[in-house]
Amino acid sequence: MNILSLFVLVPLLMLLGLWLSKSINQIRGVMVAGSTALLGLAVALVFMYLGERASGNTAEMLFMADYVWYAPLNIHYTIGVDGISVAMLLLSAIIVFTGTFASWRLQPLTKEYFLWFCLLSLGVFGFFICIDLFTMFMFYEVALIPMYLLIGVWGSGRKEYSAMKLTLMLMGASALLLAGILGIYFGSGATTMNILEIAALHNIPFEQQCIWFPLTFIGFGVLGALFPFHTWSPDGHASAPTAVSMLHAGVLMKLGGYGCFRVAMYLMPEAAQELSWIFIILTTISVVYGAFSACVQKDLKYINAYSSVSHCGLVLFAILMMNSTASTGAILQMLSHGLMTALFFALIGMIYGRTHTRDIRELNGLMRIMPFLAVGYVIAGLANLGLPGLSGFIAEMTIFNGAFMNDDVFHRTVTIIACTSIVITAVYILRVVGKILYGTCTNEHHLKLTDATWDERLAVIFLVVAVAGLGLAPFWISDMIHESVLPIVSHLALN
């Protein structure tokens, strides 16, 4: 049994277990066992991967396996990982693990909720281990559909509207994506949809690339909150229940960046070179525009959703810089953003669960009332604005350094514009921290509220440790990612 297939098998077993379980304790048992197993698997995979690399295995993908899935259309279940996917799998496992604890006391329909939750994680894990275009796409869809129900049923606010909007926009994107994928497949003349094979053939005609590249890039880009296709994100996040927001911002949005890099850029390098300027402009807008929008929002989740637009914009921005440093930075930023946004959404959910409001005008002085959550919020905020020692800093610095290596005026200008986001981020983060945590609480209902429970503490502490761990000792993961970025980037630089 290939270790990678376990990432799909465990969620399947969890689904089965959930289906059979009768009581809340059984459900929790299945979830804890499953998500711990996934986390353990991811950690083990990191060590196995590093061990394999240390012993001199230089293949592009490790732990590969290939099964024919649907022969008439040459669809294979081909799996394999490089450093990028390993990092993403680790991220997903952490988010699923903490998400389980963040929805510990969720009511009602707990069983159904976790069923969809597991299906969603199945899709996510499947997406990151696959290197067959069509299977990847299938897992992408598997991850997408549960979102609709999770938001529509367990959400808050205008949940039906948000769920519908999110699903329709992402479905629209996947239509573009499907066209792009088929175009790539037929254009390349490959015998399978294996990414490595298509990349090695490297013979999609330039004219065709110019059609399929924008389709694929936008298709994945919508998920990565590319301006102007990001509007599903604020509404979707605001309505989603806590753990779904975490999973959504923490992992699902990463599918976008990952796909853009691994599929769009890798397979169509000529078109990427030719058309990158359009997308660089769009992502630069995303970065600054998201940050400015976040400055005047009144709902905590909207602030974070716009902040995600800004940070994920930086991911796509870095990918388009087309050098190894910036691309490494992009992956680091995905990791870092995944962890810190998950932390943010977890904390917002916990605060909302107590105060029943997310309006920053109605919240104040929470530091005295719930010190644990408040301190967690400050740490998340500091990570978001790029405090050294936490994860945001290393990612942003790698990106800016990488972007600066393109020494023409256009790239320099957009880089400096993107750099200004570090100031605007500070503005909106400190605004919120000052408004809701500091000061004295004026709402007497809030005075009686309690601080975090053990399950909430566990989730928060786990994420804080991950954010700090990445920020304090970035070298090992940065090396692992950098090695794996090289083949893709050198492919881009061939032209």
Place this chain on the structure above:
Amino acid sequence: MEYTILILLLPFLSFLVLGLAGMKMSNRLAGTIGTVVLGIVAVASYYTAFDYFAAGRGADGTFPTLMPYNAVWLPISESLHIDMGILLDPISVMMLVVISTVSLMVHIYSFGYMKGERGFQRYYAFLSLFTMSMLGLVVATNIFQMYLFWELVGVSSYLLIGFYYTKKEAIAASKKAFIVTRFADLGFLVGILFYGYYAGTFTFTPQLQMLASAGAMIPLALGLMFIGGAGKSAMFPLHIWLPDAMEGPTPVSALIHAATMVVAGVYLVARMFPLFIGYAPEVLHWVAYVGAFTAFYAASVACVQSDIKRVLAFSTISQIGFMMVGLGVCTSADPHDGGLGYMAGMFHLFTHAMFKALLFLGAGCIIHAVHSNEMSAMGGLRKYMPVTHITFLIACLAISGIPPFSGFFSKDEILTACFAFSPVMGWVMSFIAAMTAFYMFRLYYGIFWGRENKELHARHVPHEAPLSMTVPLIFLALVTCGAGFIPFGEFISSNGQSYTIHLDSQVAITSVCIAVVAIAVATWMYLRERQPVADQLAKTFKGLHRAAYHRFYIDDIYQFVTHKVIFACVSTPIAWFDRHVVDQFMNFLAWCTNASSEEIRSWQSGNVQQYTRVFLGGVLVLVLVLLLI
């Protein structure tokens, strides 16, 4: 010198311990942990200094640059990487001594000052964090490590200014401090990016051929870096955060906003000095001009403030201006020929840290005694607080440049360097030195002499501060008395060679005369109970007085730019645009889909007659078309 790692690790550990377990500790235990750790750090720093300077000069007559630690922390590309390590050279060793001394004094002092405060443990945790970051900043082996710790000191400063987080002003001040310095750091970051790209390294000693081929990019990078330095060091017009930062606890103001963090910008310029001199002398002179203007501006504002911490804050800004001028007027790396300012600036940094910390700690004792920052609540305090009075007087004399106190020596060197640069600069700085003496003695008389607020003092008799607070005062006062006699040029000079300080008698006599006259004027105006001259002046130049009191409205301009321009004219429209244009367009697409299906729906009515009608119509049209062709 492997033990130097302790200087960074110990405060970090103390931060972790106090931050994680502080809530469970008693105040006394938490304070003791912080203070003892800092004591060890101070001893280690002194020993490092002793060890380093005692090892002697190398063959080329300079002290060697040592790197006991340096390891790759984050690889950027094949040639670029961010390292973490410890660099020891004369200026970093000097800074270690300054920071650990002042920090230790503040730790001891805070025992008394913060006694019984809520969040005592948190306070000590943040102090440890700050000390660690500041020490890390000065021993940075490369510009990026410096930037990293630079951001960390910014955050510690934010946390400490906002220590009283239930107070509105403190929240606003902490936010302002962070955002203004962050804005400046943007310049710093872009400067580093330019530097990294064109110099091909983040270290302070790039390869010469890289620099030569970089052309105008190195001056640009250095200029941008100076913007970052100007933000941290509160140079005009980025100074606005520092007066507000006085909302933090007073010992914090002494440590961060007087002695250590605010001089980080000066340290940055000193660190990059060889590059400034070699490749961007014009930029260096701009540093001097900015410093001189800031010194003048801050001194003029300091003359009319009524809050004693604000006066000290503006005085700090002005004195940092002096240091910048000292560095900026250098025209070569040879201390005998135009490079004197480097030594003078660093010397002033050293002496200023001591006497300004003393002034702030003294101010803390006074505030502790009268429970107000306003001079109107003071006056005549010399009777009640003798120790504070004498030590404060010593610091005032030092900052005014009266021999034999330390400030005289360092300021005199700066003035000598200025006169060597250009007579105009020399006279301007001398005039500002006179203003310094004037506003400091205005402050001194206002607190300890002058108009006493008898009513308030009768109700609550001011008392001398406890021993934990007066001991640091006495220690710093002793340092202030003796520091001027340190042969500073033996240790630090622009080219590293030994330089013997000799007073230029002409400049020394001029500056002492000016200071004495300024003090005499202040005495004449503010010593007595009734102050007709001062009141008359304030009345005559009402507009000017009010403008200076409101700091020439610079803050209001910023307020206008941030709220009216950025928030109202950028952010709000963007947010509106997003919700009403971009998002509505998506909704419009959905609506279109909906509307068109509504339209098409009537075609699928299931009504046979309708289908027949359409069918017949279609046939007719087809037949007509066929016939006509």
